[in-house]
Amino acid sequence: MFFGARFFRDKEFKQQLNLAVGVGIVVFAIVSSQLTSWQGGQEVRRTLLEQGERIAVNLASQSTLALLYASAENANEVVKLTLSFPDVTRVEIRHTSGKPLLVRGKSVTEGNDSLLVDTRVRQAYLESETGDEWRFVAPVLSKSGDSPFEVAERQEEFLGFVRVVQSKATLSHMLARIFLANLMLALIFAATFLYLLRQLASRLTRPITELSEVMTRAEHGETSIRADVSGPKDIRDMATAFNSMIVTLHEREQALRESVTFQNSLLDAMPIPVFYKDREGRYLGFNRAYETFFGATNDQLIGKTAFDISPRELAEIYHAKDTELFESGGIQQYESQVKNTHGLLHDVIFTKAVFSDSRGSIGGLIGTILDITERKRMEQERLVHLQFVESLDRVNRAIQGANDLEKTLRDVLQAVLTIFDCDRAWLFYPCDPDAPSFRVPMEVAKPEYPGAGILNTDVPMPPDMAQNLREALESADPVTYIVGTGRPINQVSAEQFGVKSMMLAALYPQPGKPWAFGLHQCAYPRAWTAEDQRLFQEIGRRLADGLTGLLSHRDLQESEAKYRRIIDTANEGIWMLGPDTMTTFVNARMTEMLGYSADEMIDRPVTDFMFAEDAPEHLIKMEQRRQGVSDNYERRYRRKDGRTVWTLASAAPIFDGKHQFMGSFAMFTDITERKQAEEELKRANTELERQTLALTRTNADLQRFAEVTAHHLQEPARRMATYAIRLTKHIGDRLDDAEAKLSLEFINQQARQQQALLRDVERFLASDQPRGKIESIDARQTVARILTRLKDRIREAGAEITVDNLPPSRIDLPRLDDAFSIVLDNALIHGRCEHTLRIRIEGELQDGKALYSISDNGPGVEAQYRERVFRVFERLTSDDHVNGTGIGLAILRRIAESCDGRAWIEETPGGGCRVLFELPVGEPH
DSSP states (O other): OHHHHHHHHTSOHHHHHHHHHHHHHHHHHHHHHHHHHHHHHHHHHHHHHHHHHHHHHHHHHTOHHHHHTTOGGGGHHHHHHHHTSTTEEEEEEEETTSOEEEEEETTOOTTOOOOOOOTTOOSOEEEEEOSSEEEEEEEEEEETTOOTTOSSOOOEEEEEEEEEEEESHHHHHHHHHHHHHHHHHHHHHHHHHHHHHHHHHHHHHHHHHHHHHHHHHHHTTOSSOOOOOOSSHHHHHHHHHHHHHHHHHHHHHHHHHHHHHHHHHHHHHOSSOEEEEETTSOEEEEOHHHHHHHTOOHHHHTTOOHHHHSOHHHHHHHHHHHHHHHHHOSEEEEEEEEEOTTSOEEEEEEEEEEEEOTTSSEEEEEEEEEEOHHHHHHHHHHHHHHHHHHHHHHHHHHHTTOOOHHHHHHHHHHHHHHHHTOSEEEEEEOOOTTSSEEEEEEEEEOTTSOOOSOBTOOEEOOHHHHHHHHHHHHOSSOEEEETTSSSOOOHHHHHHHOOSEEEEEEEOOSSSSOEEEEEEEOSSOOOOOHHHHHHHHHHHHHHHHHHHHHHHHHHTTTSOHHHHHHHHTTTSEEEEEOTTSBEEEEOHHHHHHHTOOHHHHTTOBGGGGSOGGGHHHHHHHHHHHHTTOOEEEEEEEEOTTSOEEEEEEEEEEEEOTTOOEEEEEEEEEEOHHHHHHHHHHHHHHHHHHHHHHHHHHHHHHHHHHHHHHHHHHHHHHHHHHHHHHHHHHHHTTTOOOHHHHHHHHHHHHHHHHHHHHHHHHHHHHHTTSOSSOOEEEOHHHHHHHHHHHTHHHHHHHTOEEEEOOOOOEEEOHHHHHHHHHHHHHHHHHHOOOSSOOEEEEEEEEETTEEEEEEEEOSSOOOGGGTTGGGSTTOOSOOOTTSOOOSOHHHHHHHHHHHTTOOEEEEEOTTSSEEEEEEEEBOOOO
8 A cells, every 4th residue: 555655656747647537437437337237137136036936936836736646747847848947957846844756957866855844835935045046935735625516615725835946147147248348338438538638638737847847956955946937827826936935935044044053052051951852752952961961962862762762661751751741731840860871870850841833733842951869869868867866866765764674675676666667676585595595575566476475484495596696696797587598587486476587686785694686577578778787786786785774773773872873874974973063973884975084084073074165054054953953955075086975964963861962963875976967967958958049040040041032032933924924015916826825824824923922921931020010009990901902802802891899909010911911811712602792800808818800701611621721831722713822821820829829710600701810909099
């Protein structure tokens, strides 16, 4: 089919005409011959069918005696007579049971009995038909007892039936002869007609061929070519129009070349990557920033699609988003990823918008790329670190200030269960592979995965569990086990408790033997990440410190209150001061925090380890201790090596039995990492604010670019309209071709439409900023001026407009004028109907805003489209004769939202459309 169409298209007009008409006449001849032969065949067929039935009836009427006396000899003569008819090839006489009495003719098989026939049938009929023959059946009837002495007449008796087989040979021969005769006559007529047509076509196509050759040369790039203005008048007119068209096209090409050069220079000057595609997703061009970002040149990318240059999973995302943008229009922004030619994956923000072709349809899209890879990486690192610090802080809060071993361990394990989202967290004692038994003093699990149920009960130590404990003691880091791998779960954990993954670490609290701290994942085999292991190890260290204090508290609970307080908080730094505010005691944790030995700190004031600027506040707090005030606060100290240590202090006064001030003690938690994380968070926020500011500047540059582009594109549109008017004035009176005149009118119309579109684009871009002084404006006066300006259009539409109360609005006058003008313009364009168009303008004060509405009795807007019409370039009609750019309602909404208001559409009670918008309320005039 493709070859035939291409072969026909490559022929000259004269050849195409001869070939098309010739084929049409031959097809007509064949079809008409076939139709004529078919009609004649139908007549012959009816005749032969009637003949066959008559033959069968005649045979049946003469076979009565043969069937009555079962004597085949009585029917021999009539059978011979029947077989002598043309095309009769077989005759059968059969009893009612179907048993043959006499069968003669082609393909006779004596032992082959026919099926029974309906004995109620009283006339001949066509039994069956094949491609070669007809089979007719006629009943053989007899009136028995036909005696003149019988009073009642007896009914006919069914004696049997006859069958006559008649060939279709005569019918086939007649059809062939009729078809051939008609076909010969049609072909003779076709040959004569083609000869005359060929002579006429030669005379008609010669001038057109000469003009076509000139057009072909112009198509190949000859700009100085001109057609010869001679020959018949219509050919002269075509040549003149062609010459004018060449001159106009040359001028337009020059203007277009200048415009394209300017736009390319502007795009290449932009620092962000810019690309544009056609409607099929093929890349049309890029700026230099895109080439640098993607690592490829224009020549390597133009004409390709996203599926040619990007991984398929990313290309499918781009294609889906492009399809969505082509369907919805407007501006689209989303986050995705881009992989360049070097294999580097970037996190980016795409910003895309559609553009229109010369016909006003969507021709493709233009987009920009903002690389946010570094920002995403910093955000991810910040979130991971923040989560790490928050998890440790949660464990610290569970341990800090605790003096009950069981409650503290349960709170810590519950926090661990939540932090890791695992199925079971537990403490195992002792972590001794050589011990004969072990004990689980504390375990927390999800309800669907209950634990061992053996808390504080000695259980025999299995060998494979002993090996797990040995590995934990030998490793400085947590050890992990996963079912189905080279490090499987021990048999007890896997079979009895359904464990699929386990992480284990040895803890070394003082005093006593090591403990085992572990997590179970039962729902699925979990691969523990490096971050999971680091967090688990840090929690284990803090838990070991907590166990040290809690176990010491349990062992020394009968000691003096001073040492009980110290042991209760042994997991934190302890600092005790005497009544003279000199240091009397520090624990190992406190010396570890500050890097001094206990001897270096005893008998020295706290201010020796502080920053000078913090000393006055410390003295105030010491005075509070003397007054019996306890306090919690943050305090920084200077370590011996010069580094800063941030602590969370919990301080309380010490009084003797006579309520004499004996000093104070405080517990200190090292929160340096948390403070560092806060500082990093502040730096990250600062960087994020810097990037946000850069993005704001980029968006402002893009808006400025769009405004400048819309402004500069009006000049080519103005030129197009000017040249169309000039061309109409110069050659319009000489053009007899209605299509050429229509083309000139279309060019002029499209130029005006483009100018209107660019003006609306500029209005849209400026609609969120005041274009004049913000003041209280009388809306009624504004509407009155608009109605005066539109009086000709109102009269043309035959509209009746009613203006009710309109509250004043505090806004600049140009944008208020735009808001009412847009809605009135829409009502006059789209509100036309069979009856008189009625438009009502009214307003009221509602929720502290001025609410205005313009309603009409036109066709209205269906509910599913009332939000869609506020999008940019969104129109509910594709009729080019209906004015409008599809931006008006988008401008209205942008004006309302820039004033903290909104705009929407409702249906009026009697049908039609009602547009509402909110603006700030002004002062009454």
